[in-house]
Amino acid sequence: MGNRGPTHQVSSFTRKAVYPQLCTLTSSGKAPVARFSPTYTGKGHNIDTMDGNRDDASGISRSKRSLASVNTPAGSGNDELDKTAQPDAASNKVGPEDAAKQERENADPENIKAISTVDEAEGDYDVRKENHFGEAAIIDNAKDLVTHVLHVDDEPSDSPWTFRALFIGNVYRLCLILCVFASVLQEIFYFKPQIILVSVVFLTVIGYILALPFQLIPRPGGDGVVSRTCRFLNPADFNSKEHTFMVIMASAGSTSAVATQILAAQRLYYGSSPDKGAAIFLVIASQFLSYGIAGLLRSVLVQPAKMLWPVNIPVNTLLETLHRDRSETRKRLRCFTAVFGGAFLWEIVPLWIAPIFQGVAVPCLARRDSLVFTNLFGGAQNNEGLGFLGLCFDWNYIAGLSSPLWYPLCTLVNSMTGYLLCIVLFMGVYYGNVWDSINFPFLSQLLYHGSSNATNFVQYNLTAILNSDNTINSTLVAEQGLPYLSGSYVIRLITTNVGITAAIVHLLLWNYNDLKDGWAFLRPSRLQRLFQVSTYFSWRGHDSGEEAARRQRVVDDKDLDPHYKLMMQNGYVEVPNWWYGLVLVLSFVIGITTLYKIGSTLPWWAFIVSNLFSALFILFFGAQMGLTGFQFDQQPVILMLGGYLLPGKPLANMYFTVFGFNGIQQGQWLLRDLKLAQLAHLPPKATFTAQMLGTVVGAIMDYVVMVSIVDNQTPALLSINGTNVWSGQNVQAYSTLAVAWSMAKDMFSVGSRYQWVTLSFLVGFLAPLPFWLAWKLTGRDVFRDVDTSIVVWNCALLYVGVNSSLLMYFCLGIFAQWYLRRFHPAAFIKYNYLVSAALDGGTQVMVFLLSFAVLGASGREHKFPTYALNNGGTNNDVNIDYCMFNTASAN
Known part of the structure; x- marks a missing residue:
């Protein structure tokens, strides 16, 4: 990125603090000095020393067996594969020069080579030199993390392309079962009071459990029918x-498609829904469009080492723990099993038996007759309060969006700063009666009529202002008056808009060189390739000299992920870009056809514009998620843009958002999974196939589950508070914004009631500049570590959901990423991400079981008897944490 200011010389297991996602904040602003393990001898580059997984009598490690020549494709069945990887006896001898070199390194730790250093004199670079698994060192950047926590080795003969995986139906059926299971669970969570994402760790655990019985099938010798079968x-x-x-x-398949939001909104608020077949094709097209865009950007957002995608580290850690040699992973497996079992058994307590453990509000127990205390300290119920000082003992809510244990320290500190500011902002706006906030709920995502007051909240009648073609009737709007929003929700819109533009400026200032290849396709030389035959038949020449040279350039590139370089060194074949281009074109055609088939009222040109916004935002916010782990919610911004482009057409605006916002979100998740596959060394074509199949299955199941829940839980979904089991908050927010932004000219333009919602975009462009200039002038890293987009977005973090979990979230995250990582690096490397995986897995397995067994996902709810730790919540017009209940919200 050009000149980024002063850098610091560090020893071999630290880095220049140029990666804000893994920085360590110190009083001096400098990167910490690494603490080495007492047993370290300077032999970190000896694969045999690090890798205890020896899989044959000769003691040759898997990492040594894994490497073939650059031009040998993985899985080719070449008998020379192992021979080229096995060293002869002479190769294991230490020559005089090597012995002298080791002696010097042992005597002077400062002479130890940096992890990424390449010894040019040794010839072709061997990616195995970057394997530092288990070495005790303070992890200070993305490359250190993926080479210390994960093994940089591979077994190319392990292939997913087996008959049982694709044809017989053994693993393939398991894939379908797991895919259906995941899509059903995520769609259920979409209608929960707290936004919960199905953890990929959870899917990893379930997949392993489902696969174990097939391991029991014997593999006898002989040529008999039974043996062969x-x-x-x-x-x-x-x-x-x-x-x-x-x-x-x-x-x-586990992503709850945004298309189901509009279909649910149509059923709940508009009394109609499109044809079932058209609805399913709508969901599929909206998912695949983003896949095409994101796939074409993978060289920018996935393959570089800096693009860590930290959300994947627990998953890859778990995969290694489950599949590497048991002698190597025995302790880690015991740890995982114990934590998983404990989380599984405990979850039944806060989720069903004693819900008060979802949020213990000590101040409310001391004073149960104050709505001020409810608004500030309450938070165990949906939209109850801010949950300040709340104690949550339910991992389901603590890690509802993501586990705090894997979030990089800088992201946690920036987020916590915004969280504290959020409490001040919300209380100040509400009790300062800004925008007449005191006449509406403290936390709500609905539109309200102007006749509302503090004791009687009157919802805005959306259907009363719509024509028969679902467009807004300005005369009817004048009769009923413009709708109002709760003050907290206005703040959310403002901070989201500020955060969007601040993120773009922040990335351009700090990461321009990382992103510039995202628009490199516009170069004339790149455009010419579209007309070359080799572009579309590239698989025919992947063993050519040109391909070999390309692979060597990849291996020699110090900026690329070592795991990706290892795959290229081992001969893996990349997916041609035209595959993703074809997905993009086909889904575009299906999408625009479906829109006209179902009468969406969205014109063709707006469909194109929505996809252009999606492509732009995938580049910037995909980079932000890859660098920091933070995922932005761009939905309000896309709705606003649609509102200005399509005034008076809320239905068209919702469909605009399906392809605009869903494209961004789905694209980020595709990129996340591409990185997961890269760290697991899954062949790229297998990854492509898995994502395509999973998306189709997930789209169908999303629609089926959505229809079932909406038809059976309509009263709860239409309620302001819902219940502690079901909530329509996401659909409410979606419908609210669609209608509100369809009246954007009257509600949000300069001079209107909520003008700062629009003006906030301009503020966002300026927000990062003071910190960037301060860093330029002083060179202090603390200014570089401030990500204004994350801080500002979290200034409205508490606008919805169960908020009692946030204090525990930040405390646990900072404990892991600061205290453990800095003062106990060995324990951090071995167990932090594994414990995160175990907590996610155990908790979500129990949540799934209870959702269907007792919480009503199957259509019938079995309530636990009421007593002190389970007072019934909103079903009995009380809050489960005993804060004062606002009766106006129950109307």
Whole structure:
């Protein structure tokens, strides 16, 4: 990125603090000095020393067996594969020069080579030198993390392309089962009071459990029918690549498509829904469009080492723990099993038996007759309050969006700063009666009529202002008056808009060189390739000299992920870009056809514009998520843009958002899974296949589950508070914004009631500049570590949901990423991400079981008897944390 200011010389296991996602804030603003393990001898580059996984009598490690020549494709069946990887006896001897070199390094730790250093004199660079698994060092950047926490080795003969995986239906059926399971669970969580994402770790655990019975099928010798059939069904041990294939397919199906939001809104608020077949094709097209865009950007957003995608580290850690040699992972497996079992058994307590553990509000227990205390300290119920000083003992809510244990420290500090500012802002706006806020709920995502007051909240009648073609009737709006929003929701809109533009400016200032290849396709030389035959038939020449040279350039590139370089060194074949281009074109055609088929009122030109916004935002916000782990919610911004482009057409605006916002969100998740596959060394074409299949299955299941829940839980979904089990908050917010932004000219333009919602875009462009200039002038890293987009977005973090979990979230995250990572690096490397995986997995397995068994997901709810720790919540017009209940919200 050109001149980024002063850098610091560090020893071999630290880095220049140029990666804001993994920085360590110190009083001096400088990167910390690494603490080495007492047993370190300077032999970190000896693969045999690090890798205890020896898989044959000769003691040759898997990492040494894994490497073939650059031009040998993985899985080719070449008998020379192992021979080229096995060293002879002479190769293991230490020559005089090497011995002298080791002696010097042992005597002077400062002479130890940096992790990414390449010794030019040694010839072709071997990616295995970057394997530092288990070495005790303070992890200070993305490259250190993926080479210390994960093994940089591979077994190319482990392939997901087995008969059982694709044809027989053994693992393939498991993939379908897991995919259906994941899509059903995520759609259920979409209608929960707290926004919860199905953890990929959870899918990893379930996939492993489902696959274990097939491991019991014997593989006898002989040529008999039974023997051949058994070997056919279970040809080899269940390996990590088959497992990763299953997980990625399930992950692709586990995303609750934005298209289901508009379909749910139509059923709840408009009394109509499109044809079932058209609805399913709508969901599929909206998902695949983003896949095409994101796939074409993978060289910018996935392959570089800096693009860490930290959300994947627990998953890849778990995959290695489950599939590497048991002698190496025994302690880690015991740890995982214990934590998983504990989380599984405990979750039944806060979720069903004693819901008060979802949020213990000590101040409310001391004073139960104050709405001020409810608004500030309450938070165990949906939209109850801010949950300040609340104690949450339910991992389901603590890690509802993501586990705090894997979030980089800088992201946590920026987020916590915004969280504290959020409390001040919300209380100040509400009790300062800004925008007449005191006449409306403290937290709400609905539109309200001007006749509302503090004791009687009157919802705005949306259907009363619509014509028969679902367009807004200005005469009817004048009769009823413009709608009002709660003050907290206005703040949310403002901070989101500021954050959007601030993120773009922040990335351009700090990461321009990382992103510039995202628009490199506009170069004339790149455009010429569209007309070259080799572009579309590239697989025919992947063993050519040109391809070999390309692979070597990848291996020699210090900026690329070592795991990706290892895959290229081992001969893996990349997916041609035209595959993703074809997905983009086909989904575009299906999408625009479906829109006209179902009468969406969205014109063709607006459909194109929505996809252009999606492509632009995937580049910037994909980079932000890859660097920091933070995922922005761009939905309000896309709705606003649609409102100005399509005034008076809320239905068209919602469809505009389906392809605009859903494209961004789905694109980020595709990129996340591409990185997961890269760290697991899954062949790229297997990854592509898994994502395509999973998306189709998930789209169908999303629609089926949405229809079932909406038809059976309509009263709860239409309520302001819902229940502690079901909530329509997401659909409410979606419909609210669609209608509100369709009246954008009257509600949000300069001079109107909520003018700062629009003006906030301009503020966002300026927000990062003071910190960037301060860093330029002083060179202090603390200014570089401030990400204004994350801080500002979190200034409205508490606008919805169960908020009692946030204090515990930040405390646990900072404990892991600051205290453990800095003062106990060995424990951090070995167990932090594994514990995160175990907590996610155990908790979500129990949540799934309880959702269907007792919480009403199957259509019938079984309530636990009321007593002190379970007072019934909103069903009895009380809050489960005993804060004062606002009766106006129950109307």
